[in-house]
Amino acid sequence: MAGGQVEKRVKYKSSVKDPGTSGFLRIKEAMLLFVPDDPKSDSKLKVQTQNIKSQKYTKEGSQKPAWLNLTNKQGRSHIFEFGNYPDMHACRDFITKALAKCEEEPNKPAVPASTEQLSIRELELRFKLLKENSELQRLHKQFVESKVLTEDEFWATRKKLLGKDSIRKSKQQLGLKSMMVSGIKPSTDGRTNRVTFNLTPEIIFQIFAEKPAVRQAFISYVPSKMTEKDFWTKYFRAEYLYSTKNTAVAAAEAAEDEELAVFLKPDEILARETRQKIRRVDPTLDMEADEGDDYTHLMDHGIQRDGTRDVVEPQNEQFKRSLLQDLNRHAAVVLEGRSIDVDSEDTRIVAEALTRVKQVSKADGETGKDANQERLERMSRVAGMEDLQAPQNFPLAPLSIKDPRDYFESQQGNVLNAPRGTKGLKRNVHEAFGLLKESIVEIRARGLSDPLIKPEVSFEVFSSLTRTISTAKNIIGKNPRESFLDRLPKSTKDEVLHHWTSIQELLRHFWSSYPITTTYLHTKVGKLKDAMSNTYSKLEAMKESVQSDLRHQISLLVRPMQQALDAAFQHYEADLQRRTAKSSGGERPNGYV
Amino acid sequence: MPSVASKQYPDDVSLLVLLLDTNPFFWSTTSITFSQFLSHVLAFLNAVLGLNQLNQVVVIATGYSSCEYIYDSSLTSNHGSFERDRTGMPPLFASLLNKLEDFVTKDEELSREEGNEDRTPSCLLSGSLSMALCYIQRVFRSGHLHPQPRILCLQGSPDGPEQYVAVMNSIFSAQRLMVPIDSCYIGVQNSAFLQQASYITGGVHHTPKQLDGLFQYLTTIFATDLHSRGFVQLPKPIGVDFRASCFCHKKTIDMGYICSVCLSIFCEHHKKCSTCGSVFGQSKLDESSSVSDKKKKASQT
Secondary structure, three states: OOOHHHHHEEEOOOOOOOOOOOEEEEEEEOOOEEEOOOOOOOEEEEEEEEEEEEEEOOOOOOOEEEEEEEOOOOOOOEEEEEEEEEHHHHHHHHHHHHHHHHHHHHOOOOOOOOHOOOOOOHHHHHHHHHHHOOOHHHHHHHHHOOOOOOOOHHHHHOHEEEEHHHHHHHOOOOOOOOOOOHHHOEEOOOOOOOOOOOOOOHHHHHHHHOOHHHHHHHHHOOOOOOOHHHHHHHHHHHHHHHHOOOOOHHHHHHHHHHHHHHHOOOOOOHHHHHHHHHHHHHOOOOOOHHHHHHHHHHOOOOEEEOOEEEEOOOHHHHHOOOOOHHHHHHHHHHOOOOOOOOOOOOOOHHHHHHHHHHHHHHHOOOOOOOOHHHHHHHHHHHHHHHHHOOOOOOOOOOOOOOOOHHHOOOOHHHHHHHHHHHHHHHHHHHHHHHHHHHHHHHHHOOOOOOOOHHHHHHHHHHHHHHHHHHHHHHHHOOOOOOOHHHHHOHHHHHHHHHHHHHHHHHHHHHOOOOOOOHHHHHHHHHHHHHHHHHHHHHHHHHHHHOOOOHHHHHHHHHHHHHHHHHHHHHHHHHHHHHHHHHHHHHOOOOOOO | OOOHHEEOOOOOEEEEEEEEEEOHHHHHHHHHHHHHHHHHHHHHHHHHHHOOOOOEEEEEOOOOOOEEEEOOOHHHHHHHHOOOOOOOOOOHHHHHHHHHHHHHHHHHHHHHHHOOOOOOOOOOOHHHHHHHHHHHHHHOOOOOOOOOEEEEEEEEEOOOHHHHHHHHHHHHHHHHHHEEEEEEEOOOOOHHHHHHHHHHHHOOOEEEEEEEHHHHHHHHHHHHOOHHHOOOOOOOOOOOOOEEEOOOOOEEEEEEEEEEOOOEOOOOOEEEOOOOEEEEOOOOOOOHHHHHHHHHHHOOO
């Protein structure tokens, strides 16, 4: 039992001068909750009723807006600005009652029922759903506020909505940009030979992820051997050399500077990983099969990078990376996504975290030394002889229409066996055909009947056709596709639709309460039944109130609703009778439900 | 290949394929005789031909056991002699009546051979619909310009549920060809086939109330060509009978069982689909009802 609650739109002000945050104020017996419209706003508020010391409010006649000022026991005040006075008074009365209750039972825990122990989060979710869905809000207002259903009952049937929303709320992992790092162009100022690279944490992450050697070098060199700035300068010098495609210069520089060489040489760690992956490739895969697909040797073919053709020269091979290698590596990293949850500006932390992740996955990759053994086993498994294998039995049955005549013609066997009601029509074939032929002879002999049609008959046909067309137009509407609902006045249409949804809601609760096992369910069903008969009379009233030309259609629409309600009433009565019969039968004391 | 639209005459030239119900078992029960009916229809055909010089009319007889083309206004042989015989019958229809008589004789022989007296006294609608569609298909594929085709079913016999699949397939092909099927049902019951045919293909369905005014109905409703239909208020049916026939007993059913594999329709629950052989589990409906039966019994004891 939730002892009722009040829910109003208010503006919350932490002080008199505060412009205020608009949102919902919901007051229950035990606490008072303010949820702002803007979910990001941090002015959420939850006050236990027992903590409220006093309340003040603006007088109705004064020019001031409707304010309610609550002071808690710590002396802080919360001001709520209402849209109108009646709202404010409703809240004020409610709080007064709640306060009185708190004082009455000071020793009792202020949280009377489990229903109150909802997390704020869930309440927020409910508010949000109500706000987004006006239909839901209407239903909520109609049933919860009139106490036909309790708050929990109402939401119990909508767990799905709540659940879905909470899933949506879970934080989504940010992916990586698909742009390649090499796409970061150095910017030159044109006058000097200075080249500037811009480096952001994201780029650094990407470089580390794509080039384990750079990551390794960073961990071993920085800060023991060089500063971070020196490290990146060196790295980009290498990249620059690489982008000039001058492999000879690159080779020369690498010979002089061993740290620089690290960046220019092929990535040893990557190579190791690749070798490992190759080992895991299905041994029966024929890698040579698609060699013919390579047509880079054709004219006008090849991959453009930075405006130049990517041609692989034979010499200085070790200082070359082909675009395809880069592209593949980059694609792999992007697909992998941001595998670490470190959101740090510190480059070293990022590098170490990445290394850790890699090591873990490597450990996963080669559990034990018998990887080779496993590989051999797999090879023998895959290379099994097809004709030695057991036939594969898939659990599916192919569609087999044995005889298409079964489908397109009659399935005669059944037809013959089936008893037919046409026995009485045993006809004399000869006689029937004879009559037909006589008719044909007759028309050939006498020609068309003259006059073909009597004017009176013609007139009758016309008037009946006119009648048919005009009544059909009345019933179907001018446009047959147009639904009858669209022809109703908007208010009536809304009313009809609303009745449908509310009846559905009531019926859902009604039927789900059966079989009645507890007193709680019994009272619930009673309440629901009252609400339903209420709706029933509303339907009747609506039927009476519409214009006479729409009445027929409205009653057609209303009939299924009433039928559904009637079924529920019938069930209710029958159940009640059964119960009373049982209890009067002496099995249970009288009056026991 | 030029599209269909560009091959059509710019205006309202129509090709009317009339399916004429010649089921003797129907005509032996009606209030108007077949000869009266024929004079209405022949006058109507004459009127359609007179509406536009290029209009074309094809008549297909829908018999009890067979169907046949009995008239095609595009064939020159019809225009052979212009002299009227003493009955005042237009010469073009003399050949129609001749052919009709031959057809009825043949149909009688076929019916005797068949000798199945258990069949519902329906006409072979599926056959004549297919013939009409074949004819229209040929018109579509030949010549530079072709008239706008439409089919008119003039039927009084009750539906033959055993033709359900064939009729529905013809209806769907007509829908694909964008050929409307008009239907004028002159029988006593309602024809679900014709209602569905007209509904699906966008044709007109009407059930005349007075058969002695048939000519008036035909000229008022069914003589309008497709172009003019956009400007004319034609009677619209208030509801359409969408019921299907089951495959097993050829009964028209409101509710039934559908094979989830091949979509065959059955009126009762089978263990196995008689069309495709799929084995069905017990239906949920049966299960729940039997469970509730058990429950009832349990609670009563």
